[in-house]
Amino acid sequence: KRHLCGVMITTEKKKSADWLLPVKNTRWICSIIGVTPCLSLKLFNETSEYCIQVIIVPKIMYHTEEFVYKSHITQEHHLVKLEPFSALTISTLVMLGGAGVDTGGAPLIKQNQEFSSLRIAVDEDLAKIEESINALEKSLRSLSEVVLQNRRGLDLLFLQQGGLCAALKEECCVYADHTGVIRDTMAKLREGLEKK
Structure with a gap:
């Protein structure tokens, strides 16, 4: 050196x-x-x-919601052309023993069934939520009608003083109906569910 x-x-x-x-x-x-x-x-x-x-960099893959649903849900009679290699591999597995294929394929079938049952449960829950929201909207609308009716009655009673607000010497309150937003949101939710 x-x-x-x-x-x-x-x-x-x-x-x-x-x-x-x-x-x-x-x-x-x-x-x-x-x-x-x-x-x-x-x-x-x-x-x-x-x-x-x-430097170890993790592989991160982003999939859209549409891609995930399409990859898990196939049509009932969905046919795919197999490559010769895939066909040979599958036939070899079948020849080596049906039990191996059965135990390997069972989790995939079970997973698809569980996904379908999960989807049905979610749809049922959303339907119940929609029913509850509709019932709440009807209750709110009924309550607002009663309140407005009472307000009109009190305004008539205090007509000589200039109405209820003038008699109470307070600023008048006005009812704002926002139930249309609820109906619009539920309609959008329904459309989204029908698309999926």
């Missing part, structure tokens, strides 16, 4: 490290031990293992 360097600086030898740490947010991937956050130099020097530093 001396012939390569113009100037050599010697430092005091300190105790060597026992562990080799990778750069921040990285890991070691080694040929034998796999992914590890640190390396023992004692073991590393004694083996023929090699390691590299890597």
Whole structure:
């Protein structure tokens, strides 16, 4: 090394490290031990293992709601042309033993049935919620009619003083009907459910 360097600086030898740490947010991937956050130099020097530093980035896949529904719901008589390799693989599995195919396919069928029953349960719950909201809307409308009727009656009683608000010496309150928003929201919810 001396012939390569113009100037050599010697430092005091300190105790060597026992562990080799990778750069921040990285890991070691080694040929034998796999992914590890640190390396023992004692073991590393004694083996023929090699390691590299890597940044592990998770694979994140985004699917739209429409894609998820389409991938889980197929038509009743949905046919797909199989590739020859797939057909050979399936026929080989069938020849090797029907029990293996049965146990492997059962969870998929069960999963599809559970998805369908979950969807039915959600639809039933939404129908119950819609019924409850409709009942609340009717109750609110009925209550507002009673209140408005009472208000008109009190205004007639206090007509000589200028009406109820003038007699109470308060600012008049006005009823605002927002039940149309409820009906519109329920209609949009119904349309969305019918599309799905």
